[in-house]
Amino acid sequence: MFVADRRLALGYRALAAVVIGWGVGRVTGLFDGRFAGAELLYFTVLSNILCLAWFALLAVVTGRELRVRGGRGPSAPWPRVSGAVMMAITVTMLIYLVVLVPETFVQNSSYTPFTLTDDLIHIVTPVLTILDWVLFVPKGSFRWFDPLLWALIPYAYLVFAFAYGALGGRFGAGTSYPYPFMDVQALGVGGVALWIVVLTVALEVVAYLYVVVDRALGALARRRSGRARVS
Template sequence: MKNQSFLFYSRCLLAALAIAGTALEIIKYGIGMLMYYTVQSNLLVSVFAVYMVYAMTKGTDLQTSKFLRIKAAVTMSILITCVVYHFMLAPLADDFWRLENLLCHYIVPLYFLLDTLLVDRQRQYKWFDPIWWTALPLFYMVFGLINGFFIKIPIPDAKDSPFAYFFLNVPKYGWPYVLTYAGTIFVAYLLVGFFLFFVKSWRAKRVGANQPTP
């Protein structure tokens, strides 16, 4: 019971932090911030975390295989926000120490990852799950290119607007450059997805080995 209470309040805090980061981005810089993958993925986590809190108040089982496989997809979608930003965008940032920046790129992604690693049951994923987990960033990449070429919705504080990120700016850098970056991100995403899969499988074997024989 105490563990469940701690988990409930932990997820309340997760939801509050995700909502705060997303709201600060939009309130301070405008609705156009929703064009960024960062804000979209944090909004997804906000909705998902609120659902988890609501489901816990209703006694809904959040340890079913179907739910945990969907949650893993959300975990990967927010984790790539942290990874891409830290290695590709943070070195170029001149306003790094903003609360909303830290919330959206580090605190919320790592918090959600810890929830997945420490709370979820083991061995709930299928071997092909890391492949379909790539659907969200692939969809965003297509969306970002369509906006850059055709819709042209302006993006706040983006030097490459209407492209959200420099590595999507085909007119400026060319297709080989964009496809190289896209391929690198895709492969990294896939590898991290399989890493998550194997970590959960390894923990399942370890937990099973440590359980007493009846």
């Protein structure tokens, strides 16, 4: 249940790295000489950098396997790590689409969503990452406890962001919090905690959906392989 062609995988991964790097360069101002280091304090940008590093690594490994083993066959090192990266960027996409964008319309914010840069880092990067798993990663490696491990990435960011703000750090807009649902002054500790619990539950549901799909496709592939050997 995957494309067993290292040439296609290499081309896809190299192109994905270029596109993701373009988005990261745009949001941080690298391409117009106004580097905005404060953008690196946001989970959105950090998760995109994680994907950029992951695709660069995948491209290197795939290229090496192509030289050594030839064009036919899988190139999917550390499939469970691919799940963690995929879930981290899924968090970015879903919070943007379900929480941040609707809030801008409700509050009549001056912020304009769905610009090219926003689309690249919030939508294109997640789609590229999910498609890489769909197309090139053999299925059946995910474990039922993996979503709990994957949650450590966004939770590590929460710890960093709250600690940074509490110590006097300021994010890009001059606030002590990176995202509105983390605004303790406006929502109170209970309100922020409720937001985090609700988002955690919702995102874990999505994570377990990935696991269910992975295991179902893996089981289907094993049955087909078994029937092929018998025949």
